[in-house]
Amino acid sequence: MGDEDWEAEIIKPHMSSYVPVFEKDRYSSGAHGDTFNRTLASLSEMDDRYSRRDHFMRSRFASGRSLGNRDPGESNKREHTSTMGDFGVGRSFGNRGFSNNKFEEGDSCSFWRGYQDGNDSEASGSFRRGGRGSYRGCRGGFGLGSPNSKYEQDEGTQRSGGIFGSRRSALSGVGKGDTYQSRSGSGSGRGGYKGLNEEVITASGKNSWKSEAERRESGDTQGPKVTYIPPPPPEDEDSIFAHYQTGINFDKYDTILVEVSGHDVPPAILTFEEANLCQTLNSNIAKAGYTKLTPVQKYSIPIILGGRDLMACAQTGSGKTAAFLLPILAHMMRDGVTASRFKELQEPECIIVAPTRELISQIYLEARKFSFGTCVRAVVIYGGTQLGHSIRQIVQGCNILCATPGRLMDIIGKEKIGLRQVKYIVLDEADRMLDMGFGPEMKKLISCPGMPSKEQRQTLMFSATFPEEIQRLAGEFLKSNYLFVAVGQVGGACRDVQQTILQVGQYSKREKLVEILRNIGDERTMVFVETKKKADFIATFLCQEKISTTSIHGDREQREREQALGDFRCGKCPVLVATSVAARGLDIENVQHVINFDLPSTIDEYVHRIGRTGRCGNTGRAISFFDTESDNHLAQPLVKVLSDAQQEVPAWLEEIAFSMYVPGFSGSTRGNVFVSIDTRKGKSSLNTAGFSSSQAPNPVDDESWD
Numbered sequence: 001m002g003d004e005d006w007e008a009e010i011i012k013p014h015m016s017s018y019v020p021v022f023e024k025d026r027y028s029s030g031a032h033g034d035t036f037n038r039t040l041a042s043l044s045e046m047d048d049r050y051s052r053r054d055h056f057m058r059s060r061f062a063s064g065r066s067l068g069n070r071d072p073g074e075s076n077k078r079e080h081t082s083t084m085g086d087f088g089v090g091r092s093f094g095n096r097g098f099s100n101n102k103f104e105e106g107d108s109c110s111f112w113r114g115y116q117d118g119n120d121s122e123a124s125g126s127f128r129r130g131g132r133g134s135y136r137g138c139r140g141g142f143g144l145g146s147p148n149s150k151y152e153q154d155e156g157t158q159r160s161g162g163i164f165g166s167r168r169s170a171l172s173g174v175g176k177g178d179t180y181q182s183r184s185g186s187g188s189g190r191g192g193y194k195g196l197n198e199e200v201i202t203a204s205g206k207n208s209w210k211s212e213a214e215r216r217e218s219g220d221t222q223g224p225k226v227t228y229i230p231p232p233p234p235e236d237e238d239s240i241f242a243h244y245q246t247g248i249n250f251d252k253y254d255t256i257l258v259e260v261s262g263h264d265v266p267p268a269i270l271t272f273e274e275a276n277l278c279q280t281l282n283s284n285i286a287k288a289g290y291t292k293l294t295p296v297q298k299y300s301i302p303i304i305l306g307g308r309d310l311m312a313c314a315q316t317g318s319g320k321t322a323a324f325l326l327p328i329l330a331h332m333m334r335d336g337v338t339a340s341r342f343k344e345l346q347e348p349e350c351i352i353v354a355p356t357r358e359l360i361s362q363i364y365l366e367a368r369k370f371s372f373g374t375c376v377r378a379v380v381i382y383g384g385t386q387l388g389h390s391i392r393q394i395v396q397g398c399n400i401l402c403a404t405p406g407r408l409m410d411i412i413g414k415e416k417i418g419l420r421q422v423k424y425i426v427l428d429e430a431d432r433m434l435d436m437g438f439g440p441e442m443k444k445l446i447s448c449p450g451m452p453s454k455e456q457r458q459t460l461m462f463s464a465t466f467p468e469e470i471q472r473l474a475g476e477f478l479k480s481n482y483l484f485v486a487v488g489q490v491g492g493a494c495r496d497v498q499q500t501i502l503q504v505g506q507y508s509k510r511e512k513l514v515e516i517l518r519n520i521g522d523e524r525t526m527v528f529v530e531t532k533k534k535a536d537f538i539a540t541f542l543c544q545e546k547i548s549t550t551s552i553h554g555d556r557e558q559r560e561r562e563q564a565l566g567d568f569r570c571g572k573c574p575v576l577v578a579t580s581v582a583a584r585g586l587d588i589e590n591v592q593h594v595i596n597f598d599l600p601s602t603i604d605e606y607v608h609r610i611g612r613t614g615r616c617g618n619t620g621r622a623i624s625f626f627d628t629e630s631d632n633h634l635a636q637p638l639v640k641v642l643s644d645a646q647q648e649v650p651a652w653l654e655e656i657a658f659s660m661y662v663p664g665f666s667g668s669t670r671g672n673v674f675v676s677i678d679t680r681k682g683k684s685s686l687n688t689a690g691f692s693s694s695q696a697p698n699p700v701d702d703e704s705w706d
């Protein structure tokens, strides 16, 4: 289906999940009064439902559960009378800015490598980090649509603006001026992909690893087939190397304490030149605007080049992606990787897995950037898109496969990729990839027929948070002599983010949010809420307040999510209301504020969420609404995160933390404070027995996607 067909497709009304694209002007003119009134009615209906439901939710929360939309009476019914909203025709739509950033030359600052023994960094408390935020979900991307191959499975393919710096594709959207109407909770539109069920292992049944999307695609369910083909990313060099500027605090990275544990640690490098990369890679690094290594890169690159397995933990936005991509590419170039060519069965040398579609797409773009001009071909596949499209991408050649877990397992199951040549497995957001949500799926991956044993491959894990239990589980994937790199406090928040915690009761939150957003003006802001329905609700509410807002969550179709992210990236909608699906990894230029309208259930999640701002040496602000009815369990870990990041700790928060303090407590409940170092220290062996009961998913976290 060509673009014209796509246009025809999108302007005809159809049932779909609610697409809240809100613009100030839309509601201020009489032209749309009708829609406005209907939306108001919807909102008041939602409001009422919200109040009652939220009250109920809170009581469920208090008992460790939350209300999910699996509740039959609360099915996600949505309807919209039209589709694509104005799509920023003629606007800039870049993942990054297009500045030619130059770093100060001369890496004079020293950084320390510590080989401290014991859990010394735990001195400030006897807390441990506990359960994990268990989100799944939604991502976005692009790809080449070539609907003429035999892999084409569906007619009616859809296209929309992609989520990445794709000025071209994003701008091809049409500005029909249509409006959206939400009647959340009343109806049963297609509902997109449920974050909760997507790419999730249910641990039961033959295809238990299949996501809802994959089950649909393979006909396992009655639902409509996934037909979405994401638009390809722009292919011109400028777009490929577009990047944003590092911030004023970039050089301060050098003062962060780095700790490497394990035996025979290769020395860190101080400059890119010391890495001895090939000319093409060096040229790509320069074009990307990288002139100076970040700490995680200084340590990880030589470790990976030395062939070692690695678990690396470094603060959000500090360059972990390049830390694994560059040495992997260097190895592939050195080993003379075979140029990709069309084959029915592709055998990639590298598999990179990440928990969300948007994140894996972003990693793919980075891989494409650094492999530019080489014979290495990177491919991205993820749920929510047409399976045939993923297969078409792969058969054209695949050296680096970037994938979300569900789609990866599906493709392996369809024998479109063989694993015999795999030399590198990367788990980004590794703690998330190994927790109960994705962990069993990852175990299946490493035990797939043909997958080289851990002795014969290199396994690399990266995250900004690494709970102790997850570190132990990771041992199953890693060689016993793996190295552990900790940049700063493991699980600590980025110090470039100014954190503010406000005590705001549930019923005052909206008013406070509007007040803050009005003060912020047009600066890009992510507002995190706990549930998908609330994301719609708050987005609708902000729209009524004439604040241009869009939303991203697991109930939105992939096309809609990509559009939402695109509108946010380009500044068309400076406010993005999101669930935790957008908490990890997303690298969006110029996000100056993060607002936790609802605090997440775990401190790790908090760290990831606020890490959407203050990236790469830029500064940012995070404001969190602390509701004493529901958030007290976070008081202790919040105090620790704030003080570790040298932020002001409100006295009232300290009091709550103190009142919640249990002497000698070291259990593994969520909200606890993290381990600070390599868990192998002082331990005789790693627990590689599998996924212990301590890893059972927290019901609150699981249901928080509903």
Ligand SMILES: Nc1ncnc2c1ncn2[C@@H]1O[C@H](COP(=O)(O)OP(=O)(O)OP(=O)(O)O)[C@@H](O)[C@H]1O
Pocket: 243, 244, 246, 289, 290, 291, 292, 293, 294, 297, 314, 315, 316, 317, 318, 319, 320, 321, 322, 463, 464, 584, 585, 586, 587, 611, 615, 616
């Ligand atoms: N050495 C460098 N010089 C300049 N920019 C860099 C460098 N390394 C990374 N960046 C840029 O910094 C930004 C953040 O990098 P990246 O997304 O890899 O962070 P991260 O550590 O993976 O964050 P998160 O924990 O949120 O996933 C990206 O825009 C990336 O291009």
